[in-house]
Amino acid sequence: MDRINEAIYLFQEKYGKTPEEAGFPVIDIYEKQHAFLYADSKEVIKAYKTQQNIIRWVLIWYMWPLGLAMINFADALIRCQDPMHWRCLVTYIFFAFWGILLGVLWLKAESADRHMKLGKNITFLNY
Numbered sequence: 533m534d535r536i537n538e539a540i541y542l543f544q545e546k547y548g549k550t551p552e553e554a555g556f557p558v559i560d561i562y563e564k565q566h567a568f569l570y571a572d573s574k575e576v577i578k579a580y581k582t583q584q585n586i587i588r589w590v591l592i593w594y595m596w597p598l599g600l601a602m603i604n605f606a607d608a609l610i611r612c613q614d615p616m617h618w619r620c621l622v623t624y625i626f627f628a629f630w631g632i633l634l635g636v637l638w639l640k641a642e643s644a645d646r647h648m649k650l651g652k653n654i655t656f657l658n659y
Contacts, residue, residue: 538659539551539561539568540559542568542659543556543568543570551570554570556571556572556655558570558571558574558576560574560577562580564584564585564588565656565658566658566659567656567659568656568657570655570656570657571654572654576654577654578644578647579645580644582640582641583641583644583648586637586640586641594630594637597626598630601623604623605619605620605623607619608623
């Protein structure tokens with residue numbers, strides 16, 4: 533059984549009708565979440581994947597450098613007692629860069645959200 537037929541079968545088991553009957557003519561597979569995606573257009577699925585990938589990246593790679601920067605900043609303030617020490621300055625620059633990166637990621641997620649709102653429905657079932 534290929535993956536799309538498996539997705540249709542799983543949907544029928546869960547909801548008692550085919551995805552087409554429920555208004556989900558497009559089916560896709562999202563390997564990172566181990567899920568079948570059902571939507572009314574490919575653009576909605578692409579936007580959903582973009583948002584999920586941004587969330588995944590932020591949780592895995594964005595947060596821990598912030599913790600390290602805070603530890604560095606606190607250590608520099610405790611040891612040197614000078615908020616303009618070079619280690620503090622490096623931390624300020626890092627926070628500025630990291631804030632800009634977060635802004636760029638937010639704009640990309642907002643753009644994907646606009647595409648998701650064009651479609652009416654998206655749902656997923658884990659396999």
